[in-house]
Each structure stands twice: as structure tokens, then as C-alpha cells.
Amino acid sequence: ETGVTQTPRHLVMGMTNKKSLKCEQHLGHNAMYWYKQSAKKPLELMFVYNFKEQTENNSVPSRFSPECPNSSHLFLHLHTLQPEDSALYLCASSQEPRTEFGYEQYFGPGTRLTVT
Amino acid sequence: SQKIEQNSEALNIQEGKTATLTCNYTNYSPAYLQWYRQDPGRGPVFLLLIRENEKEKRKERLKVTFDTTLKQSLFHITASQPADSATYLCALNQAGTALIFGKGTTLSVSS
Numbered sequence: 001e002t003g004v005t006q007t008p009r010h011l012v013m014g015m016t017n018k019k020s021l022k023c024e025q026h027l028g029h030n031a032m033y034w035y036k037q038s039a040k041k042p043l044e045l046m047f048v049y050n051f052k053e054q055t056e057n058n059s060v061p062s063r064f065s066p067e068c069p070n071s072s073h074l075f076l077h078l079h080t081l082q083p084e085d086s087a088l089y090l091c092a093s094s095q096e097p098r099t100e101f102g103y104e105q106y107f108g109p110g111t112r113l114t115v116t
Numbered sequence: 117s118q119k120i121e122q123n124s125e126a127l128n129i130q131e132g133k134t135a136t137l138t139c140n141y142t143n144y145s146p147a148y149l150q151w152y153r154q155d156p157g158r159g160p161v162f163l164l165l166i167r168e169n170e171k172e173k174r175k176e177r178l179k180v181t182f183d184t185t186l187k188q189s190l191f192h193i194t195a196s197q198p199a200d201s202a203t204y205l206c207a208l209n210q211a212g213t214a215l216i217f218g219k220g221t222t223l224s225v226s227s
Contacts, residue, residue, distance in 0.1 A: 004159070033214075042120070043160075043205070043217040056214060090159050097214075102148045102167065105215065107159030 002026055006091050006108035013081065014116055021076040021111050023091030031097035032074045033105065034066060037088040049074060050097040081115045088112050119143065120218040122206060128224045129196055137191040137221045139206035144216075146208040149182055149189045154203045154220065163204075164191075196225045 004025045013019050025032060034046040048056035049068040065077040074091055092105040123138035148167045152160035166173045166182045173180045179192040193200050203220040
């Protein structure tokens with residue numbers, strides 16, 4: 001596989017469920033990101049990881065819990081979600097997280113999450 | 117507060133014409149600006165980056181301009197084709213912080 005992959009592509013979960021989203025990048029990048037994309041809203045950055053260390057958490061509710069075991073894999077653990085959390089969750093990677101260098105981000109296809 | 121605006125949610129043009137999309141920003145001093153393309157149900161794909169000291173950048177049928185005085189970038193697709201139909205996102209950086217994305221403009225090219 002090449003690029004950035006995400007599983008599952010679609011997920012329906014109840015408000016009391018626990019589930020995890022998985023992201024894997026095959027590009028040798030050092031930085032990985034989680035974004036939330038809701039209808040009619042811009043991409044919202046949730047978390048940034050650099051060499052497995054979390055460098056940014058954009059005031060994300062604790063019901064979203066990221067995990068980065070190595071620089072190629074990123075997880076987003078979900079529990080006790082709300083219906084307003086339904087969205088497209090996108091994973092991305094880039095060579096470096098420091099944006100002043102201008103490295104582009106490579107996105108996965110996303111996981112379409114529906115919370116019922 | 118910092119703000120990015122893309123001129124319209126939707127833009128409809130005829131095949132063969134030039135599409136022009138606008139990205140305006142306020143309260144930023146970005147070092148560069150990036151443009152991405154997003155197809156339905158897919159993640160964004162990087163197209164072009166233009167730095168603050170560059171006025172214009174080209175790639176095949178794509179052209180991007182960056183006017184730091186007007187705080188505006190224009191994204192042009194010449195000789196547009198139905199396959200160019202997609203949502204186009206602009207993104208800015210602030211030094212050391214993450215990219216900030218606009219809401220996007222959905223372009224529809226009719227044959």
C-alpha cells in the first residue's frame with residue numbers, strides 16, 4: 001500500500017460504544033495529524049504528533065483519545081460520543097510538523113463516522 | 117480574530133473557460149499559502165504552494181497568485197474540464213503553528 005490509509009472507511013456507533021480509528025502512513029514522514037471535517041465547516045485540526053510525541057491538542061474533548069505507537073501509525077479512540085461528533089475524520093502526514101517549512105500534507109481517505 | 121474566506125461556496129462554469137477561485141484572509145501574516153483539491157468522500161490532495169515572496173506559481177493548467185498587500189490568493193484553472201469539478205481548499209500557516217484551512221469552494225464544470 002502507498003500513501004496514507006485509514007480504517008474503517010465507515011463507522012456507525014451508539015453513544016455508549018467504544019471504537020477506534022486507525023491510520024497508517026507509508027511515506028516515511030515524521031508528523032501525523034487528526035482532523036475533523038463537518039459539513040459546511042473548514043477542516044478542524046484535532047491533534048498533531050511529531051516522532052510519536054503529541055505536540056498539539058486543539059482543545060479536543062476527552063472522549064477523543066489519540067495514540068501514536070510509532071511514526072507510521074496513529075489511532076483515535078472514541079468513547080461516549082455525541083451525535084454532533086458525526087463527521088468525516090481525516091488522518092494526514094507530512095515530512096515535518098513545523099509549518100514554516102511549507103511541507104504539504106498527505107491525507108488519507110477518511111472515516112465517515114455516524115453517532116446514533 | 118484570524119479568518120480565512122473563500123469567495124463562494126459554489127462556482128459553476130462551462131468547459132473550456134477559466135475558473136478563478138479566491139482566498140482572502142485577515143489578521144494573518146502567512147509565510148506561504150497552499151491549495152488542495154478534495155473530491156467527494158476523499159481526503160484533500162495537495163496541488164500548489166506559494167510563498168510570501170512569490171507573486172505567481174504555475175503547474176500545468178493551474179496558476180496561483182499571492183498578494184500579501186491585499187491579503188488575497190487567486191487560484192486559476194485554465195481550459196477547465198468536467199474532471200476539474202471538485203472542492204478546492206486554501207490553507208495558510210503561521211510560523212510554528214498548524215495549517216489553517218478555509219471552508220472551500222465547490223467548482224462544477226459543465227460540458
